[in-house]
Amino acid sequence: MAARRHLHVVDDEHMTDEDLLVRTARGDTAAFEELYDRYSARVYGLVKRIVRDPTLSQDATQVVMTELWKTAARFDPDRGAAASWILTLAHRRAIDVVRREQSSRDRIQRAGRTQMERPADTIAEGVVMEDEHAEVRAAMHHLTELQREAIQMAWFDGYTYREVAAALDVPLGTIKTRMRDGMIRLRDELGVAT
């Protein structure tokens, strides 16, 4: 029995994210713990990047992780990757917090300030310096400045495309198009499988 239990632990470490989520749905706390270890930094980092306040970000991250446990049964591995599922949940929860926090007008003003205070390519320059992220940073650098700003402000600041357009003083249609062609370029450069 001891050997079997040991094997089980090894299995958790080598299991795909999708397997872990499916096991979590069956109440497997060891599988959930492994998922936590794999994703808590990405979830917390993303939530905190958007929400900013550390305490509020921690609370929101706990909500996301608990919700992951609760709703794991709704994940269908045939429909997409676990990573997309988990980070979409995290992003939407973070946005729930910030979009209720301030009126749209406030946020547009803040977007403008943020843009002026912060070099446009902070993210691309690398908040995290590990080499493993070099590929993503390089791909961000290959975007045009407007593509990069639009994508950063949407994904990392949680702004709507209308707010991004207002902050950058660029027509709405241009921002929509830049978000899309920027994402196409990023996707292709990173070789993301579809």
Add this chain to the structure above:
Amino acid sequence: MTSADIHSLAGAYALDALPADEVDDFEAHLAQCRACRQEVASFEATTVRLSELVEESPPASMKTDVMAMITSVRQDPPLAVSDHGDADGSDADDTVSDPTAEAASDPTADTTADTVTPTTTAAPAGAATVTGSAPQTRDATSRGMTLANRLGLGLAAALMVVAGALGLWATSLNGQLQERDDQAQQVAAVLAADGAQTIQVDGTTLVIAPDQQAVLATAGLTAPGDDEVMQVWVIDERGPVSAGLFVDPSSPKLLDVPVTDGATVGITIEPAGGSEQPTSDPIWAAEV
């Protein structure tokens, strides 16, 4: 808006950057545009890579808290395709406008939050009376509420904090919010499913995923009067089964029951609240 224009929203949609009032239109478009569905899925996989750039480990204590928290959180049951099949009239009513309620959809979310104010304000009192809960759990709760109050967060956000800290997923309020999210995710999943079948009749589109979950998006169909409602039916050899009310035709409707091969999906006009069985001829129907 021309179709070329709406197609360009795929990037903003995948980045969660569409305002709430544009999400519905785009999801209706998604129902009819396989290219957009594939593009959105590929963009979502790309945002996963982007998120690597901001990785930051949470405090180590959070893991202990979360692992303790989940022991008091009941997990959702497996999502069988017949999950909504046992929905009676009143359940169907709840689900009507939900499929379109995207997670970040402010107006609809705020409406819900407003209707549940008493529950929310009662939460801290309830928390204080919880016996035998770990001290850090209570601390986390009061901290969450205080923080939420200080920041003037909306009710839903405050509730989220409280519910997260306490694991109070069973509260009806949070259940509602949760269900809306789940519905939106299910609609998106159906629309993005590989091998989904799309049937279009008279500008109304039915999308059926391989697991038989289905989404209906209409252009032009509405219920004629205030005391009438559109009701969706799935008709197979056993006869018609209600697939729920279609109250807000401007948004895609996730059918409450699976659509099997060879079934017919139809829409009838029924008295407000819906009927057990169809009481009129269908205004729209499609054979699968």
